[in-house]
Amino acid sequence: MTDDHTHDPADHGAGYGQEAGPLYGVLAEYDTPGELLEAARKVRDAGYTEFDCYSPFPVHGLDEAMGIKRTILPILIFVGGFTGTCGGLLLQWWCNAYNWPWNISGKPAWSIPANVPIAFESTILIAVFTSFFGMWILNKLPQAWHPFFRNERFNHVTDDAFLLGIEARDQRFDAEVTPKLLEAAGAIGVEKVHLDPDPASRHMPKWITAFIVASTAFALIPFAIAAKARTSHSTEPHLHIFPDMDFQPKYKSDQPMDLFGDGRSNRGELVGTVARGSLNADDVFYRGLEHSEAGEQWTTGFPRQLEINEQLVKRGKNRFEIYCAPCHGYDGRGMGAVPQRVAATGGVWLARNLVDVSNPVSITMPNGQLFNTISNGYNTMMGYAAQLSHADRWAIVLYVRALQRSQNASLDDVPPDHRSGMQMPEAPTR
Amino acid sequence: MSSADATMESPGHPGHPEAGKAREAFRAVTRDVAWVAEAPRPHKAWLAALGVALIMLAVGLYSIYVLVTTGVGVWGNSNTVDWAWDITNFVWWIGIGHAGTLISAVLYLTRQTWRVSINRSAEAMTIFAVMCAGLFPLLHTGRPWLAWWMIPHPNDMQMWPQFRSPLMWDVFAVTTYMLTSILFWYMGMVPDLATFRDRCAAKGDKLRAIIYGSLSLGWRGSARQWHRYERAYLILAGLATPLVFSVHSVVSFDFATSQLPGWHTTIFPPYFVAGAIFSGFAMVFTLLIPARHLFNLKHIIKDEHLEAACKIMLGTGMMVGLAYATEFFIAWYSGNLFENFAFINRAFGPFWWAYFLMVGCNVLVPQAFWFKKIRRSPMIIFVLCILVNVGMWFERFVIIATSLARSFLPAQWSYYTPTRYDVGLFVGTLGLFFTLFLLFFRYAPVIAISEVKGAMPEAHAGKKH
Numbered sequence: 001m002t003d004d005h006t007h008d009p010a011d012h013g014a015g016y017g018q019e020a021g022p023l024y025g026v027l028a029e030y031d032t033p034g035e036l037l038e039a040a041r042k043v044r045d046a047g048y049t050e051f052d053c054y055s056p057f058p059v060h061g062l063d064e065a066m067g068i069k070r071t072i073l074p075i076l077i078f079v080g081g082f083t084g085t086c087g088g089l090l091l092q093w094w095c096n097a098y099n100w101p102w103n104i105s106g107k108p109a110w111s112i113p114a115n116v117p118i119a120f121e122s123t124i125l126i127a128v129f130t131s132f133f134g135m136w137i138l139n140k141l142p143q144a145w146h147p148f149f150r151n152e153r154f155n156h157v158t159d160d161a162f163l164l165g166i167e168a169r170d171q172r173f174d175a176e177v178t179p180k181l182l183e184a185a186g187a188i189g190v191e192k193v194h195l196d197p198d199p200a201s202r203h204m205p206k207w208i209t210a211f212i213v214a215s216t217a218f219a220l221i222p223f224a225i226a227a228k229a230r231t232s233h234s235t236e237p238h239l240h241i242f243p244d245m246d247f248q249p250k251y252k253s254d255q256p257m258d259l260f261g262d263g264r265s266n267r268g269e270l271v272g273t274v275a276r277g278s279l280n281a282d283d284v285f286y287r288g289l290e291h292s293e294a295g296e297q298w299t300t301g302f303p304r305q306l307e308i309n310e311q312l313v314k315r316g317k318n319r320f321e322i323y324c325a326p327c328h329g330y331d332g333r334g335m336g337a338v339p340q341r342v343a344a345t346g347g348v349w350l351a352r353n354l355v356d357v358s359n360p361v362s363i364t365m366p367n368g369q370l371f372n373t374i375s376n377g378y379n380t381m382m383g384y385a386a387q388l389s390h391a392d393r394w395a396i397v398l399y400v401r402a403l404q405r406s407q408n409a410s411l412d413d414v415p416p417d418h419r420s421g422m423q424m425p426e427a428p429t430r
Numbered sequence: 431m432s433s434a435d436a437t438m439e440s441p442g443h444p445g446h447p448e449a450g451k452a453r454e455a456f457r458a459v460t461r462d463v464a465w466v467a468e469a470p471r472p473h474k475a476w477l478a479a480l481g482v483a484l485i486m487l488a489v490g491l492y493s494i495y496v497l498v499t500t501g502v503g504v505w506g507n508s509n510t511v512d513w514a515w516d517i518t519n520f521v522w523w524i525g526i527g528h529a530g531t532l533i534s535a536v537l538y539l540t541r542q543t544w545r546v547s548i549n550r551s552a553e554a555m556t557i558f559a560v561m562c563a564g565l566f567p568l569l570h571t572g573r574p575w576l577a578w579w580m581i582p583h584p585n586d587m588q589m590w591p592q593f594r595s596p597l598m599w600d601v602f603a604v605t606t607y608m609l610t611s612i613l614f615w616y617m618g619m620v621p622d623l624a625t626f627r628d629r630c631a632a633k634g635d636k637l638r639a640i641i642y643g644s645l646s647l648g649w650r651g652s653a654r655q656w657h658r659y660e661r662a663y664l665i666l667a668g669l670a671t672p673l674v675f676s677v678h679s680v681v682s683f684d685f686a687t688s689q690l691p692g693w694h695t696t697i698f699p700p701y702f703v704a705g706a707i708f709s710g711f712a713m714v715f716t717l718l719i720p721a722r723h724l725f726n727l728k729h730i731i732k733d734e735h736l737e738a739a740c741k742i743m744l745g746t747g748m749m750v751g752l753a754y755a756t757e758f759f760i761a762w763y764s765g766n767l768f769e770n771f772a773f774i775n776r777a778f779g780p781f782w783w784a785y786f787l788m789v790g791c792n793v794l795v796p797q798a799f800w801f802k803k804i805r806r807s808p809m810i811i812f813v814l815c816i817l818v819n820v821g822m823w824f825e826r827f828v829i830i831a832t833s834l835a836r837s838f839l840p841a842q843w844s845y846y847t848p849t850r851y852d853v854g855l856f857v858g859t860l861g862l863f864f865t866l867f868l869l870f871f872r873y874a875p876v877i878a879i880s881e882v883k884g885a886m887p888e889a890h891a892g893k894k895h
Binding site: 031032033034035036037038040052053054055056057058059060061062063066068071073074077081091092095096099100102104107111114115117118120121122124125127128129131132134135136138139141142143144145146148149155156157158159160241242244 | 449452453573582594599605614631647648649651656659662665673676680879891
């Protein structure tokens with residue numbers, strides 16, 4: 001024994017205020033691991049349960065001497081590891097075989113051998129987490145404070161001291177008898193440990209609590225920002241922390257450009273020139289216009305390039321149902337999918353009834369004007385020149401004429417040998 | 431004091447001489463380890479080493495800056511040799527890390543008590559080496575800020591990782607390895623951090639006492655705590671052992687599952703693991719031989735420990751040599767034209783110099799460890815360890831670069847030359863590694879104090895049987 005481990009009873013405790021608070025327990029110090037072992041056995045045999053031994057390294061045989069039950073940690077770790085295996089397999093199956101099956105060189109989406117490495121690693125990972133965190137949780141650590149830390153002797157436990165502590169809450173604890181037992185077991189020193197008289201000192205200092213609360217709140221800020229971003233709209237471009245290839249040194253159409261006098265990056269056609277193959281001199285075919293002594297007027301016929309036959313009508317039907325029917329409807333009555341949808345949501349979307357005899361604007365419109373409307377648009381309708389070739393636009397004009405006729409037809413229009421068993425339906429209402 | 435206090439000293443129990451000696455021995459271990467962290471001023475050699483390491487780290491950071499702002503084109507990698515220094519360095523660093531786990535886990539399970547003097551620093555080395563290793567594939571992706579795409583998570587892109595790819599296995603293996611190593615290392619350190627805490631508290635150094643106190647989680651060294659702690663430590667060692675073998679096997683799958691001659695071989699997993707342990711031991715002693723000299727730890731990291739490690743290096747070095755020979759035999763025995771060519775090219779092609787450097791350092795150099803005289807002289811061991819590190823780096827380079835530079839189509843053949851950014855990044859990881867290791871050596875318990883005490887004969891003092 002060296003001096004720094006012996007205590008003069010006279011000055012003892014003064015610096016710690018140990019007498020003032022309630023008694024927490026008794027600490028006894030032993031010289032060697034072997035003597036600690038013997039003392040632990042005696043304390044256990046005396047029937048104490050709320051006691052523990054403290055040493056700088058694990059003293060072998062102490063578990064048995066103290067009667068410590070084997071920890072359930074290995075079972076927890078096995079459960080953790082098994083969860084890891086199942087989780088690893090499930091993850092791979094769900095991602096690659098179920099949620100998004102992915103053909104890689106024609107290999108099966110789900111094949112155990114290829115999934116073994118990750119299942120193995122996840123087994124180890126979860127088992128390691130269970131052993132690490134499980135051990136600390138079972139040991140009730142981290143623990144900010146323990147009454148024994150108030151004892152000077154106890155501070156040598158992590159260096160060279162072997163201590164045995166019995167807590168006052170033990171049923172057999174007696175302030176007089178218990179220290180004597182420890183002494184009889186060969187202790188070189190026995191001390192009582194009291195709690196601090198001030199109950200406030202047994203709680204976490206306020207500033208630590210404040211720090212934990214503040215840092216937790218701070219840590220939540222990024223999540224709050226992400227949550228707000230997911231539920232709100234912004235017209236600002238998103239933040240480019242890493243530019244990737246979003247910004248490239250090139251001009252897109254309609255961007256300003258200093259190089260040319262007009263300040264535009266678009267280069268239009270030069271005045272007085274026509275691009276090759278774009279002369280389009282035939283006004284009837286390309287514009288629906290006819291020239292006569294009376295001047296310019298919409299043509300009422302069809303361009304002579306087109307042969308009017310069933311094939312052209314079918315082509316017109318095909319194009320009409322792609323480009324026109326969404327608004328005008330398959331029957332041309334102006335109740336296509338879009339107006340119906342808008343009406344259902346409480347809005348208004350007007351599309352002209354192309355076959356209406358009571359307001360026969362479209363019926364009386366000359367072919368050329370109909371062609372021009374398809375090409376360049378009318379009111380809120382946009383032009384379809386970019387999507388439809390000239391011939392297709394004429395085919396649509398032809399089909400619209402066919403629709404106007406068929407939608408307003410009577411039984412008399414049907415050839416007599418097709419009339420048997422036919423009944424006129426009631427005129428559809430808008 | 432009040433009379434009610436039963437506090438007492440036992441009269442007539444002065445402590446027997448055996449006990450006094452045992453306590454003195456325990457205290458000496460604590461003191462000899464703690465003084466490194468407690469010295470008010472760092473050692474001059476330590477400061478000088480840290481300065482060099484920080485300069486190297488700065489070089490690495492600059493190389494990373496240029497790489498990230500320009501693109502992977504700044505490296506010497508080409509369409510033919512698309513894996514080069516980056517993957518060489520990755521495998522090299524990962525391999526170095528494995529010795530730490532081997533020392534802490536495998537030698538623990540096999541009850542090699544000599545490990546307690548070196549396991550802590552070896553584990554630290556593992557973690558720092560894996561950090562360096564992880565940088566390379568991350569930067570090789572070109573856009574490292576998108577690395578989180580490799581973590582399976584629900585996302586707007588409706589994209590899941592491809593789990594049947596060895597590269598994905600790598601992500602899981604290396605991540606698991608990293609986390610396991612950190613937790614194992616930290617858990618082992620907690621009782622020693624508590625020792626530091628108590629020493630600082632006793633001296634009234636409040637700031638350090640709070641820092642070490644927070645890190646030691648309120649450890650009390652109670653028998654009930656030790657009971658669970660030892661159980662968890664044993665199981666962690668048991669988990670880390672298969673893990674360390676799986677990690678380098680998975681790394682070798684990156685090559686072995688491809689169809690490239692020189693890579694496509696089943697010998698790779700054991701061959702890589704043996705090489706990893708070989709190079710890791712070499713690195714442990716490259717670090718510890720100067721450190722034990724600098725910090726007066728020669729009575730804890732003893733000459734016998736160096737000798738035991740030399741024997742392990744001799745054994746694993748010969749395993750690696752056997753693997754080289756087996757590769758050549760199989761190339762000939764397979765009768766496959768491409769395999770034949772790959773290996774003849776490896777030894778006698780444009781990278782012949784790298785091949786013979788590798789064989790020289792990895793097969794011939796360790797043969798010196800047959801002699802006890804060499805196993806007992808730290809200076810020579812130190813030099814040989816550096817040569818082994820060089821040799822093991824070239825092993826990975828030879829496997830990766832020579833195989834790629836001469837693959838199936840002669841029209842594709844090319845030669846590989848690194849650029850300054852390849853070199854800069856490698857130097858930078860060395861700087862990072864040494865910086866972290868030096869900081870660890872200054873501020874953490876560099877030797878497992880409680881384990882050393884537990885392995886001393888004094889740990890059984892006073893026991894009746």
